[in-house]
Amino acid sequence: MKRDIFQAIADPTRRAILVLIATQALTPNALADQFDITRQAVSKHIKILNECELLEQEKVGREIYYELKIDKMKEVDQWLEQFRKIWENRFDQLDDLLTTLKSENNES
Amino acid sequence: MKANLQFHFLADKEKNTLTIKREFAASRQLVWDCYTKEELLNQWFAPKPFTTKTKSMDFSEGGHWHYAMVDPDGNEYWGYTEYHDINPIDYYRTKDAFSDSEGTVNPDLPKAKWHVQFSDLNDHAVVTTVVNYESLEDLETVINMGMEEGMISTLECLDELLETLTK
Numbered sequence: 001m002k003r004d005i006f007q008a009i010a011d012p013t014r015r016a017i018l019v020l021i022a023t024q025a026l027t028p029n030a031l032a033d034q035f036d037i038t039r040q041a042v043s044k045h046i047k048i049l050n051e052c053e054l055l056e057q058e059k060v061g062r063e064i065y066y067e068l069k070i071d072k073m074k075e076v077d078q079w080l081e082q083f084r085k086i087w088e089n090r091f092d093q094l095d096d097l098l099t100t101l102k103s104e105n106n107e108s
Numbered sequence: 109m110k111a112n113l114q115f116h117f118l119a120d121k122e123k124n125t126l127t128i129k130r131e132f133a134a135s136r137q138l139v140w141d142c143y144t145k146e147e148l149l150n151q152w153f154a155p156k157p158f159t160t161k162t163k164s165m166d167f168s169e170g171g172h173w174h175y176a177m178v179d180p181d182g183n184e185y186w187g188y189t190e191y192h193d194i195n196p197i198d199y200y201r202t203k204d205a206f207s208d209s210e211g212t213v214n215p216d217l218p219k220a221k222w223h224v225q226f227s228d229l230n231d232h233a234v235v236t237t238v239v240n241y242e243s244l245e246d247l248e249t250v251i252n253m254g255m256e257e258g259m260i261s262t263l264e265c266l267d268e269l270l271e272t273l274t275k
Contacts, residue, residue, distance in 0.1 A: 010121045010244075083126075083251050084117045086155045091115070091130050093152035094142055098134040101142075 008052040025065035218246030
């Protein structure tokens with residue numbers, strides 16, 4: 001199943017997992033210890049994050065460590081930042097218009 | 109952006125919603141006018157370097173705004189907004205869609221519900237805009253279209269230019 005990055009961050013547990021693995025690589029068990037949900041539930045979240053290509057995997061012995069693929073997260077930020085700029089620009093124009101209107105009102 | 113004016117931009121990907129809150133250094137009535145009067149709306153709605161062109165506007169419940177955002181080469185991107193309920197100078201709700209120059213709504217492109225609320229903050233006004241898309245895919249489509257139309261990349265160029273100039 002094809003997934004996109006926004007499905008990954010739509011869920012609060014998955015967001016929490018991303019925060020945890022952003023600073024250090026963790027095993028699924030270590031991650032599960034951080035949450036009051038079953039290990040199966042954590043595995044399911046990891047599976048989704050993996051399908052979103054947000055995880056970097058590293059095998060150490062028999063354990064798998066997960067780490068955040070930073071580049072992917074940057075995509076989301078840039079994407080939203082660009083949309084934000086459109087609104088900023090629009091509002092700056094409204095500021096200018098309001099300034100003009102206010103000075104016209106004072107003169108009349 | 110003016111540094112002393114509040115600006116919040118929140119995307120909720122579970123509700124397919126954008127919430128945009130902005131403070132303006134003017135009275136609520138004046139800001140309301142800028143949002144609801146054709147000749148004023150034309151002066152700010154389309155982000156630079158686009159300009160706004162209104163073909164027809166009837167700001168009343170059941171009325172509409174049929175407009176285009178025009179790029180510097182003269183390409184027109186048409187939109188059609190239906191006004192659903194209006195409560196001056198507190199809020200209005202609309203349904204926003206993409207259309208052609210005749211006002212025929214394009215059924216294949218995303219539609220969004222807009223709820224625009226106006227409130228006071230001392231002698232300033234605050235406008236909270238909640239834009240609700242039917243799905244997350246719709247929200248993504250709108251942003252991707254913005255990129256294709258050059259709306260976003262142009263702004264980025266401008267930012268880069270400004271950064272160079274201020275160094």
